[in-house]
Amino acid sequence: MSLHYISEILPSIFSGCGVTLSLFFWTLLGSLPLGILVSLGLNSRFAPLRWILNVYVWLMRGTPLLLQLIFVFYGLPIWGIVFQRYHAAVFAFIFNYAAYFAEIFRGGFQSIDDGQYEAARLLGLSYGQTIRKIVIPQVVKIVIPSIGNEVINLVKDSSLVYVIGLGDLLRAGNVATARDVTLVPLLVVALMYLLMIAICTWGLNRVEKRYAYFK
Amino acid sequence: MLTVRNLNKAFNGRQILDNVSLTVNDGDVLCIVGPSGAGKTTLLRCITGLEAADSGEFKLNDQSFDPQTDGERIFGVVFQDFNLFPNLSVNENITLAPRLVQKLSVAEADQKAGKLEQELGLGQVKDQYPWQLSGGQKQRVAIARALAMKPQILCYDEPTSALDPNLRDEVAKLILKLKQGGTTQLIITHDMEFAQKVADQLLQVEAINDGQD
Numbered sequence: 024m025s026l027h028y029i030s031e032i033l034p035s036i037f038s039g040c041g042v043t044l045s046l047f048f049w050t051l052l053g054s055l056p057l058g059i060l061v062s063l064g065l066n067s068r069f070a071p072l073r074w075i076l077n078v079y080v081w082l083m084r085g086t087p088l089l090l091q092l093i094f095v096f097y098g099l100p101i102w103g104i105v106f107q108r109y110h111a112a113v114f115a116f117i118f119n120y121a122a123y124f125a126e127i128f129r130g131g132f133q134s135i136d137d138g139q140y141e142a143a144r145l146l147g148l149s150y151g152q153t154i155r156k157i158v159i160p161q162v163v164k165i166v167i168p169s170i171g172n173e174v175i176n177l178v179k180d181s182s183l184v185y186v187i188g189l190g191d192l193l194r195a196g197n198v199a200t201a202r203d204v205t206l207v208p209l210l211v212v213a214l215m216y217l218l219m220i221a222i223c224t225w226g227l228n229r230v231e232k233r234y235a236y237f238k
Numbered sequence: 239m240l241t242v243r244n245l246n247k248a249f250n251g252r253q254i255l256d257n258v259s260l261t262v263n264d265g266d267v268l269c270i271v272g273p274s275g276a277g278k279t280t281l282l283r284c285i286t287g288l289e290a291a292d293s294g295e296f297k298l299n300d301q302s303f304d305p306q307t308d309g310e311r312i313f314g315v316v317f318q319d320f321n322l323f324p325n326l327s328v329n330e331n332i333t334l335a336p337r338l339v340q341k342l343s344v345a346e347a348d349q350k351a352g353k354l355e356q357e358l359g360l361g362q363v364k365d366q367y368p369w370q371l372s373g374g375q376k377q378r379v380a381i382a383r384a385l386a387m388k389p390q391i392l393c394y395d396e397p398t399s400a401l402d403p404n405l406r407d408e409v410a411k412l413i414l415k416l417k418q419g420g421t422t423q424l425i426i427t428h429d430m431e432f433a434q435k436v437a438d439q440l441l442q443v444e445a446i447n448d449g450q451d
Binding site: 141142143145237 | 288324369
């Protein structure tokens with residue numbers, strides 16, 4: 024495996040990496056807030072809202088992400104809803120990941136003891152103040168490890184977008200492997216994934232440490 | 239002076255409180271004593287507004303009030319397991335409500351909290367977090383947090399049950415010290431001996447036997 028060959032395939036690998044990373048960031052940016060909103064809805068007293076959101080979570084977690092991608096890009100146009108490839112991928116990923124995040128946050132909110140709300144109420148704090156200053160910091164601490172798992176999954180799940188013809192990192196490696204009949208591109212791709220996961224893990228550990236001051 | 243008349247509360251058709259009446263004079267310590275299951279905690283929750291009473295009359299200094307809406311203005315509560323905010327330091331636990339509710343500046347709130355911390359022996363631990371504290375310290379933080387809002391009446395739910403037995407006398411001393419400072423206190427306990435040590439008035443409650451148990 025010559026360094027010269029590697030330097031020749033690197034530009035296409037990097038460009039695939041760019042697609043993977045941008046998909047990763049946009050998905051997180053969209054699905055985390057959406058997930059928190061859905062989790063509040065799942066805990067709502069308004070039953071019809073809970074049912075609708077439960078069906079949404081069931082659909083998203085109950086069918087393969089690959090199928091959802093195909094459905095959004097090839098299926099929705101039948102009803103006149105047409106996405107560009109990249110937008111279809113971001114759309115499908117945000118709605119899929121929001122469902123998982125919603126379930127994680129729902130568990131986090133439910134694990135806060137009623138006594139915390141009661142103590143806050145008797146001190147005269149409003150509901151909003153209680154949520155912001157007391158509940159959210161505790162929920163965040165509780166959900167970090169589970170969110171971290173999903174974030175790391177997302178890096179690798181992004182490779183599913185090959186099915187709608189997007190040129191992500193894995194596809195870039197695949198193309199080079201098929202063309203040049205060598206496994207070297209796939210090894211380089213594996214290294215890139217490992218590097219991205221290492222950075223994510225490092226970042227997640229830092230966030231976890233930031234919340235380690237209380238128990 | 240707090241007066242409660244004919245307080246009733248039932249859960250799922252089972253009467254827990256049956257026409258309970260009580261009076262707490264300013265500066266006094268009232269102990270409500272009874273076995274577990276007698277509805278003592280429910281009584282406290284109804285008086286402070288955490289639970290809605292089915293019926294009853296509540297008066298503070300001859301003025302009627304509704305615990306559900308006015309409870310937080312009148313009462314401070316030291317919960318059985320304290321319910322400190324784990325994500326906040328001792329000092330932040332005490333100053334949070336004065337800052338957010340009374341809109342005190344950080345400096346003012348810190349100064350008032352500092353006084354309470356001194357009085358309650360919390361000066362050394364004011365920057366620590368609840369998980370680092372002993373049971374007795376947690377309880378004193380809960381007391382300081384409640385007192386910081388200057389409640390008319392300070393209530394305790396089973397103040398001795400979460401503590402080492404040998405800390406019982408310490409709690410009694412602290413309650414008497416607060417009484418000397420003029421704090422009106424209402425205490426729920428199953429511990430008769432403890433109650434007799436601190437109470438000006440005792441109210442005994444029994445479990446209502448309606449033939450279902």
